Amino acid sequence: DRPEHSALRAAYLDGSVVVTPNPHVHAKFADKRNLTLLSDTAQLREWGFDPAIVDTLVAGIPATERVDKASAERLWAGRRQFFFKPAGGYGSKAAYRGDKLTKSVWAEILESDYVAQAYVRPSERIIRLDGETVKRKIDVRLYTYDGEPLVAAARLYQGQTTNMRTAGGGFAPVLLMAADDSPQDCDRCATGEA
Incomplete structure (x- = not known):
């Protein structure tokens, strides 16, 4: 969606090029912002999901929330409980365990599109x-x-x-x-x- 990609976007939309990963598939399955919804019990119930499906999703997906300036102070204070991931990232690139965060990296995270996910010990x-x-x-x-x-x-x-x-x-x-x-x-x- 960035202006410098307008020629590529136009070529993709008119079928002149194939882009991988497919933007629609990436948005549907790989964008980590979706995890904020899939781990939100109240939202899933409001949408009318079967209770068994809600239980399965919430049990299998660590609680996830968007990182924004409004939640910055709370997330920084509790950072050891979280893993911070770029919304569109892959392969652990620019992902940080909260207990390893420096203030300079935290400042970069706040200027980017990140999610905070409850840390699950591997x-x-x-x-x-x-x-x-x-x-x-x-x-x-x-x-x-x-x-x-x-x-x-x-x-x-x-x-x-x-x-x-x-x-x-x-x-x-x-x-x-x-x-x-x-x-x-x-x-x-x-x-x-x-």
């Missing part, structure tokens, strides 16, 4: 790296297409946000087990050879 897994046992944080993603799951993948990392630079980090397989399977059914998992 789970950890133990892996073997160069013969040693080490802990890595884990982020599990389910990739979908046309409403159907394609693949589940985990990202192993160290530090504040997911990254591909961590030794022993990067993508890792996710082993799906039936509800009646027990952990001992996977010998390779137990030995760390999976």
Whole structure:
């Protein structure tokens, strides 16, 4: 929508170019401002969502709110409880854990379009790296297409946000087990050879 992109916008609208990600799809599925609505119990109920769906959304999506000047003082005071993310960001770019924020970065956030999301501590897994046992944080993603799951993948990392630079980090397989399977059914998992 910025003036310097007017030629690209016109070309997109008349079908002369294909833009990826598709702006409509990005606005619908990737804009983090949507999380402010999807984690708002009162708003979802007002819209008439089925109570079971509301419960599922609120249980699975950390409480999220827009960052603005009116909420700045409260969010700064409680920053350790939040993760701050750019509304249109991806791949952890310019995302900050609240307890790591400096005042100068906070000033930049206030001048940008950000959301504050309740911080959820990542789970950890133990892996073997160069013969040693080490802990890595884990982020599990389910990739979908046309409403159907394609693949589940985990990202192993160290530090504040997911990254591909961590030794022993990067993508890792996710082993799906039936509800009646027990952990001992996977010998390779137990030995760390999976």
